[in-house]
Amino acid sequence: MDTLETRELRYFMAVAEELHFGRAAERLGMAQPPLSRAIQQLERRLGVSLLERNRRGVSLTGAGEMLLHEGRAALDATTAAARRTRRAGGADSPGGPRNRLVLAVKAGASHELLHKLLDAYAAEPDAAEIEVLPSGTCEQEGMLRDGRADVALMHAPFNSLAGFDSEELMTEGQIAILPAGHPLAAQRTLSLADVSDIPDLPLARWSRQGTYPPGPGPEIHDQTQLAQLIALGRTVAVFPDSARAWLWAEHTAVPLTDAPPVVTHIAWPAHSRSLALAGLIRTATRL
Amino acid sequence: MDTLETRELRYFMAVAEELHFGRAAERLGMAQPPLSRAIQQLERRLGVSLLERNRRGVSLTGAGEMLLHEGRAALDATTAAARRTRRAGGADSPGGPRNRLVLAVKAGASHELLHKLLDAYAAEPDAAEIEVLPSGTCEQEGMLRDGRADVALMHAPFNSLAGFDSEELMTEGQIAILPAGHPLAAQRTLSLADVSDIPDLPLARWSRQGTYPPGPGPEIHDQTQLAQLIALGRTVAVFPDSARAWLWAEHTAVPLTDAPPVVTHIAWPAHSRSLALAGLIRTATRL
DNA sequence: CCCTGTCATACCCGGTAGGTATCACCGAGA
DNA sequence: TCTCGGTGATACCTACCGGGTATGACAGGG
Numbered sequence A, B: 001m002d003t004l005e006t007r008e009l010r011y012f013m014a015v016a017e018e019l020h021f022g023r024a025a026e027r028l029g030m031a032q033p034p035l036s037r038a039i040q041q042l043e044r045r046l047g048v049s050l051l052e053r054n055r056r057g058v059s060l061t062g063a064g065e066m067l068l069h070e071g072r073a074a075l076d077a078t079t080a081a082a083r084r085t086r087r088a089g090g091a092d093s094p095g096g097p098r099n100r101l102v103l104a105v106k107a108g109a110s111h112e113l114l115h116k117l118l119d120a121y122a123a124e125p126d127a128a129e130i131e132v133l134p135s136g137t138c139e140q141e142g143m144l145r146d147g148r149a150d151v152a153l154m155h156a157p158f159n160s161l162a163g164f165d166s167e168e169l170m171t172e173g174q175i176a177i178l179p180a181g182h183p184l185a186a187q188r189t190l191s192l193a194d195v196s197d198i199p200d201l202p203l204a205r206w207s208r209q210g211t212y213p214p215g216p217g218p219e220i221h222d223q224t225q226l227a228q229l230i231a232l233g234r235t236v237a238v239f240p241d242s243a244r245a246w247l248w249a250e251h252t253a254v255p256l257t258d259a260p261p262v263v264t265h266i267a268w269p270a271h272s273r274s275l276a277l278a279g280l281i282r283t284a285t286r287l
Numbered sequence C: 001c002c003c004t005g006t007c008a009t010a011c012c013c014g015g016t017a018g019g020t021a022t023c024a025c026c027g028a029g030a
Numbered sequence D: 001t002c003t004c005g006g007t008g009a010t011a012c013c014t015a016c017c018g019g020g021t022a023t024g025a026c027a028g029g030g
Helices: A006-018 A021-028 A032-046 A062-092 A111-122 A140-145 A192-196 A223-231 A241-246 A275-286 B006-018 B021-028 B032-046 B062-092 B111-122 B140-145 B192-196 B223-231 B241-246 B275-286
Strands: A051-054 A057-060 A100-106 A129-135 A151-156 A164-172 A174-179 A237-240 A251-255 A262-269 B051-054 B057-060 B100-106 B129-135 B151-156 B164-172 B174-179 B237-240 B251-255 B262-269
Touching: A006 A021, A006 A032, A006 A062, A006 B062, A021 A032, A032 B062, A057 A062, A062 A140, A062 B006, A062 B032, A062 B062, A100 A140, A100 A275, A111 A129, A111 A241, A111 A275, A129 A140, A140 A151, A140 A262, A151 A164, A151 A275, A164 A275, A174 A192, A174 A223, A174 A241, A223 A251, A237 A241, A241 A251, A262 A275, B006 B021, B006 B032, B006 B062, B021 B032, B057 B062, B062 B140, B100 B140, B100 B275, B111 B129, B111 B241, B111 B275, B129 B140, B140 B151, B140 B262, B151 B164, B151 B275, B164 B275, B174 B192, B174 B223, B174 B241, B223 B251, B237 B241, B241 B251, B262 B275
Parallel strands: A100 A129, A100 A151, B100 B129, B100 B151
Antiparallel strands: A051 A057, A151 A262, A164 A262, A174 A237, A174 A251, B051 B057, B151 B262, B164 B262, B174 B237, B174 B251
16 A cells, blocks of 8 residues: 555666666566556555656656655665675574674775774674775765665765764875976975866866766776876876875875865764674774 | 565564564464465575574574664665655645645654744745644654654754754753642752652653653653643653743742753754755754 | 464465557657 | 657556465474
8 A cells, every 4th residue: 555665666766767668677677568557556556646758758756856865765775684684694604693794995095094993803802704895986875875885984075974873083184196206296285276277287087986077187987097197297186194005106295285184984874783883883983 | 686575574574573473464464374485485585594483483583683673774764755755746736846844843842942943934935834743752763764754853862863964953951840849849959869769759751652661650651641740749850941831830840950951953864855954954053 | 192372385366567569649850 | 741760558468476275294281
């Protein structure tokens, strides 16, 4: 009566994202007519029209927008439940309640902090096994939400902590990373304005889920690519202090005076109740 | 393959809560054998054993505990999606995108603040319609989670803000509410210790989802009941300052010196993106 | 040793999810 | 204007599976 099955949600999400029944059906690996019928049934059961069938295409109604947002959260929660249950059970069978936590970290960030955290936690009396899951640019939120990870290191203001519990671990300034020979590399400090429009060094554009923001700089999706382009004198980058750990000989780091400080948090889903997680958080806040 | 249908989740939750297939089946309005089979299928598909079938009864495995917690969140998110979509659509049809927000407030609390908030918001240029939903003791969290409400007034430290976004609205001290004639009512201030074990006035025990904490005091599930019992000289209560609004003539309020301050927040699900909600929050923080 | 309460198995039936074929509609061209 | 390509909706069929009833297997308690 008012149940909203997972399958229906999946179907609707596909249609709402594609705005095209045929493509959505293909993406779902099914034929178009059953999909049309399923969406109609969903609309009837909810007593609400979700899609505006215009001539030549489909668009979302207000209710459709709502279901797109809320349904995303619901689907994430559902797949998170499945994944975490699988993990809990897989650990369960080999022998004893061998807990395992998946920790998502932005690849390459906070190396030293991560090292200290893992070492300190491993020394705890009954430490769980920690699997470190490198995540793409700002992808930790999604990983926590859909259960790929149990806990994450996040960096405000880049990551949003909305909806998670978190503890502050570290605050650091930001630096500009320049080619060693560049004139600006001789400065003791710089401002954001100084580095944001150097004619010969446009800021690189990071990939976010495969798309790039517009601008003149080179397209990047990997720290190594970026490091190389800087070393070649093609671009400049802004990073937290801890990025000094991976600088090359051809790089020069110059502190930025007016860049917002980067705050590293440890964050986890607010409803988590795991002992292993509690232990990790305790260890982290004591560092 | 890895989908975890809503129906399966519902079934498992029932069994996990009842720890008894027969009762769970009855609660679900179905027969026991199909339920057994569904749970078996679920376990097979997840590749994990969720329940320990002992002689004479059922208990949860580690994975089962995990699915109980995570599944609750997932089910709440799903019913929230359905409810909010229905609301968004119902408003959609009469005429124009007539937004409506459901605001959960603990019945009787923060009367003055609520009044000011509603008045101020109604004066806004394009204010949505606000439906005030009185909630039981500390039930606002659940209402936000399963979509019965869109936004809530919460009172730290009684409500937990975990998993929600929130803004602080007001801080107030707490008072003891005594029968007017009682000796302690003559004091200018009291401490928690003073009121926690008055021999003739045991603290009342509030109902939480139908159960009562142990203790000598009377069982209460309604502010009016409590007010009456205080007026009759049978009990004493501790409340935030703003409770003075509903005191009777037979009541006396005495400030408590060492009670933790009560902070009223406005809270909402972290993923909300509604314009109407943003307007309400803006109004609230400007009060 | 039977009786009772539990969950599992066996078997059947009906609803429905999904497939194929086709229709109805509209816009773009020739 | 007529046709053609592409859209979503309809009609109809099949097969799967969710749910029901009847019964089995097993363990404790009298």
